[in-house]
Amino acid sequence: MNHGAGRARTRVHVGRQAHGDVEPRGGAVADAVTEFVRRLRDDRTNRALRLRFLRRAGDNGDLYLAHADTRCMVLLLSTDGGDEMRVLAVRDGPRARDELTRLTVEINPVSGAVEVVDQSEVSANVVALADRTEPAPAPTPPGEATSGPAGPALTSSLRTPLFGRYDDRLLTDLGVIPSLLPALRKVGTDEQFGKLLTHNLPELTRDVLLALRDGTDPAHVRQHITDQWRADEDVNTGDWARAAQRAVSQAETDDDAVLGALGRSFDAWRLFLHPEQQRLAAGNFKGSAKVTGGPGTGKTVVALHRVRHLVDRLPPGHSRPVLLTTYNTNLALDLKERLRQLGGDERLRRVDVKSIDVLAREIVQESRTEVGRPLDDDAAMNLWHTVRNETGLLDHDADFLDTEFKHVVLAGRCVTWEDYRRVGRSGRKRISTAQRHEVWQLVQAYKAYLEAQPRRTTYALIAEQAASLEQRRMDRFEEQARYKEEQGGLDLIHREAGSGMWLKPRYRHIVVDEAQDLSASHWRLLRAMVRKGPNDIFLAGDAHQRIYGSRIVLSHQGIEVRGRASRRLTLNYRTTRQILGSANRLIEGEPFDDLDTGTDTLDGYRSVLTGLAPQFWRAPDRLTEMRAVATLVKERHDRHGTPYSAMAVSVPDGALAQEFANVLVKEFRLPAVELGKDGVRPDTDAVRIGTMHRFKGLEFQRVFLTSVGEGQVPHQRIERYRLTNPDRYRQEEQRARSLVFVAATRARDELVVTWSGRASRFLPPDADATAFRATDLLRKKGPTSVRVSGSLPGPVSGASTGAAGTAVA
Numbered sequence: 105m106n107h108g109a110g111r112a113r114t115r116v117h118v119g120r121q122a123h124g125d126v127e128p129r130g131g132a133v134a135d136a137v138t139e140f141v142r143r144l145r146d147d148r149t150n151r152a153l154r155l156r157f158l159r160r161a162g163d164n165g166d167l168y169l170a171h172a173d174t175r176c177m178v179l180l181l182s183t184d185g186g187d188e189m190r191v192l193a194v195r196d197g198p199r200a201r202d203e204l205t206r207l208t209v210e211i212n213p214v215s216g217a218v219e220v221v222d223q224s225e226v227s228a229n230v231v232a233l234a235d236r237t238e239p240a241p242a243p244t245p246p247g248e249a250t251s252g253p254a255g256p257a258l259t260s261s262l263r264t265p266l267f268g269r270y271d272d273r274l275l276t277d278l279g280v281i282p283s284l285l286p287a288l289r290k291v292g293t294d295e296q297f298g299k300l301l302t303h304n305l306p307e308l309t310r311d312v313l314l315a316l317r318d319g320t321d322p323a324h325v326r327q328h329i330t331d332q333w334r335a336d337e338d339v340n341t342g343d344w345a346r347a348a349q350r351a352v353s354q355a356e357t358d359d360d361a362v363l364g365a366l367g368r369s370f371d372a373w374r375l376f377l378h379p380e381q382q383r384l385a386a387g388n389f390k391g392s393a394k395v396t397g398g399p400g401t402g403k404t405v406v407a408l409h410r411v412r413h414l415v416d417r418l419p420p421g422h423s424r425p426v427l428l429t430t431y432n433t434n435l436a437l438d439l440k441e442r443l444r445q446l447g448g449d450e451r452l453r454r455v456d457v458k459s460i461d462v463l464a465r466e467i468v469q470e471s472r473t474e475v476g477r478p479l480d481d482d483a484a485m486n487l488w489h490t491v492r493n494e495t496g497l498l499d500h501d502a503d504f505l506d507t508e509f510k511h512v513v514l515a516g517r518c519v520t521w522e523d524y525r526r527v528g529r530s531g532r533k534r535i536s537t538a539q540r541h542e543v544w545q546l547v548q549a550y551k552a553y554l555e556a557q558p559r560r561t562t563y564a565l566i567a568e569q570a571a572s573l574e575q576r577r578m579d580r581f582e583e584q585a586r587y588k589e590e591q592g593g594l595d596l597i598h599r600e601a602g603s604g605m606w607l608k609p610r611y612r613h614i615v616v617d618e619a620q621d622l623s624a625s626h627w628r629l630l631r632a633m634v635r636k637g638p639n640d641i642f643l644a645g646d647a648h649q650r651i652y653g654s655r656i657v658l659s660h661q662g663i664e665v666r667g668r669a670s671r672r673l674t675l676n677y678r679t680t681r682q683i684l685g686s687a688n689r690l691i692e693g694e695p696f697d698d699l700d701t702g703t704d705t706l707d708g709y710r711s712v713l714t715g716l717a718p719q720f721w722r723a724p725d726r727l728t729e730m731r732a733v734a735t736l737v738k739e740r741h742d743r744h745g746t747p748y749s750a751m752a753v754s755v756p757d758g759a760l761a762q763e764f765a766n767v768l769v770k771e772f773r774l775p776a777v778e779l780g781k782d783g784v785r786p787d788t789d790a791v792r793i794g795t796m797h798r799f800k801g802l803e804f805q806r807v808f809l810t811s812v813g814e815g816q817v818p819h820q821r822i823e824r825y826r827l828t829n830p831d832r833y834r835q836e837e838q839r840a841r842s843l844v845f846v847a848a849t850r851a852r853d854e855l856v857v858t859w860s861g862r863a864s865r866f867l868p869p870d871a872d873a874t875a876f877r878a879t880d881l882l883r884k885k886g887p888t889s890v891r892v893s894g895s896l897p898g899p900v901s902g903a904s905t906g907a908a909g910t911a912v913a
């Protein structure tokens with residue numbers, strides 16, 4: 105390593121395990137390591153860093169120890185003569201040097217990542233526990249009986265090692281770090297497994313072991329976990345220089361905007377990507393690309409990293425050639441803030457971050473067309489009622505007409521009756537030509553009504569208008585580009601006549617989050633704003649969370665995402681295994697699409713975080729329910745120090761939000777704020793109260809999912825379709841399920857479900873019988889605050905789990 109004269113700039117990475125070391129040690133260690141990385145980056149010859157050679161890792165890699173400050177030390181891997189350094193582990197206190205010295209450092213043969221295990225520490229914790237009990241029998245010899253579940257029940261068995269049925273070769277083939285195997289062989293009980301998991305294990309190892317312990321078939325583990333980590337090349341486990349260059353489990357810390365996230369669990373998304381996320385964020389696609397995946401799998405994180413990647417490859421300039429868009433306005437604000445955290449203001453300046461309807465409106469305004477004030481959803485629906493009554497055509501209800509208008513008439517660009525008569529209506533209820541004619545008359549009356557009131561319109565109409573305007577612009581651009589090509593490249597032809605403006609597509613790249621909720625007009629608008637070509641549209645979505653609109657087939661909108669351009673994420677980073685289990689049961693067995701022509705499942709969807717089981721509370725009436733929720737919120741704040749801003753109360757509709765706010769604020773004097781369309785400033789320390797719709801895309805440490813009673817979820821108004829329109833009934837029920845699924849999966853650490861009256865049909869059948877009683881709580885007889893027994897003490901990345909709550913099975 106060059107310690108010669110002059111400043112020697114170094115590329116410094118921080119490994120994910122090092123981040124995991126810093127996280128529990130707190131802010132002072134995080135600051136020391138961050139500062140150390142900066143100084144090392146600037147000048148590795150700086151003597152104050154006190155770099156000391158420890159040993160060779162292999163032919164082309166050396167291990168060094170260094171002091172981050174007086175108490176804290178780091179273990180570094182140096183390759184390329186010191187030009188590349190990687191922080192592998194961090195320890196503090198008087199034994200820091202000894203602990204770092206004895207670490208085993210290996211290159212994982214599956215992923216090619218550099219991984220670290222403290223074998224003696226593992227032995228002390230796990231093996232010692234095993235040695236106090238009976239010895240576990242030897243593992244099955246290689247090649248024999250390697251499949252079959254260990255069984256999900258968390259029971260103690262001292263006779264069979266928990267992973268005894270899987271031989272060493274199978275485990276390492278699946279990605280388990282080899283140096284862990286001797287200790288793993290001693291693990292005979294779930295208590296010992298729990299101990300093992302308290303160690304800062306490599307992510308792939310942890311994920312594989314948890315899946316096997318859950319009874320997942322090894323073939324399934326290979327497909328959903330191992331293959332996603334597999335390096336794109338053969339891994340040479342002695343090539344440290346190559347291993348150090350791999351993106352797996354390391355953060356790019358050359359970027360100051362990101363370095364500040366080190367050791368801060370809530371910000372880990374800025375530092376690390378799962379290999380599958382990385383492939384998407386940094387991939388080069390021939391055209392568009394799509395990422396799907398259940399809630400919390402990091403789709404938004406990928407979208408944000410994708411934007412950063414695209415911005416970094418733009419030619420210099422001051423324009424905003426990248427669009428980041430989504431459905432909800434409050435989510436667009438949240439995206440903007442997170443993008444700022446990831447890329448800093450400099451990058452944000454090159455990006456338009458807007459909700460799709462705001463964007464559509466701006467485009468119409470820009471064309472100097474009078475936009476009008478859009479009716480809200482209820483008013484738009486009422487207008488259909490008016491039109492039905494005035495025309496006397498009463499055979500079709502307002503809901504049907506509204507969706508038919510948006511998803512058939514507008515999506516199919518039907519201008520004349522002939523257009524509508526012929527347009528495809530796949531996926532919609534069949535209607536005769538005579539019925540179609542009636543619908544067409546109603547549509548005409550609806551439009552005429554809006555036109556007669558010049559300042560009124562709907563969001564759907566604005567989107568459609570914007571799409572048509574952009575389509576015209578794109579057509580002109582393509583025509584001029586063709587002309588230019590024929591004429592040998594006369595650039596002046598690109599000036600719009602008289603305007604002096606260069607005519608070009610509005611954006612170079614478009615990134616869409618929550619894609620499942622956009623309508624056909626929205627897609628038409630987006631398609632027309634970017635030229636077809638490499639990396640044009642990147643979209644993230646999940647049909648399981650569709651709560652607006654209906655199914656859209658992307659390929660019908662000119663967006664092709666077949667083959668490798670379509671990927672699915674399966675590892676949930678937000679929600680604990682306990683919460684996820686309950687949430688998944690909500691949608692089990694229901695069919696969902698993949699935003700295109702195929703179907704989607706949650707196959708392989710999992711979490712490696714552990715915590716409290718969801719808590720259920722029932723109340724005889726709504727006021728008691730609201731008071732119980734306020735009591736629980738206050739308890740979490742007062743006893744466990746959870747900031748009010750980290751808690752959210754979800755309700756089925758806006759009126760209930762107001763009622764809850766009244767009880768929390770007026771009766772219990774708790775700070776609470778309604779989550780509206782403009783979001784809430786992140787620094788407002790108040791409980792967020794909002795409709796389930798508003799929670800989409802967000803997350804909170806503790807979520808109170810309220811009013812989940814029969815009649816409220818799903819709303820009793822859907823009963824009118826049960827006999828008259830069974831298709832519609834199923835659709836409404838599915839949407840209500842998705843809504844509860846979305847709301848439940850916002851919880852990071854704790855989910856509390858409450859209702860008054862009878863429990864919703866979506867909750868477990870014994871919910872009413874087994875739930876806690878709100879009346880007991882208010883009489884101070886509620887459950888005490890305890891940790892859930894039997895839960896595995898895993899590394900809950902995120903806020904503390906020291907919450908109240910007794911598990912309800």
Ligand SMILES: Nc1ncnc2c1ncn2[C@@H]1O[C@H](COP(=O)(O)OP(=O)(O)OP(=O)(O)O)[C@@H](O)[C@H]1O
Nearest residue numbers: 372373376377378399400401402403404405677801
């Ligand atoms: N690679 C990662 N490392 C650490 N944390 C991550 C990673 N990816 C995502 N997360 C965290 O997981 C949580 C969920 O991520 P994100 O919001 O992107 O998921 P999503 O798939 O968009 O969820 P939803 O569909 O529910 O909106 C966030 O807290 C995020 O910070």
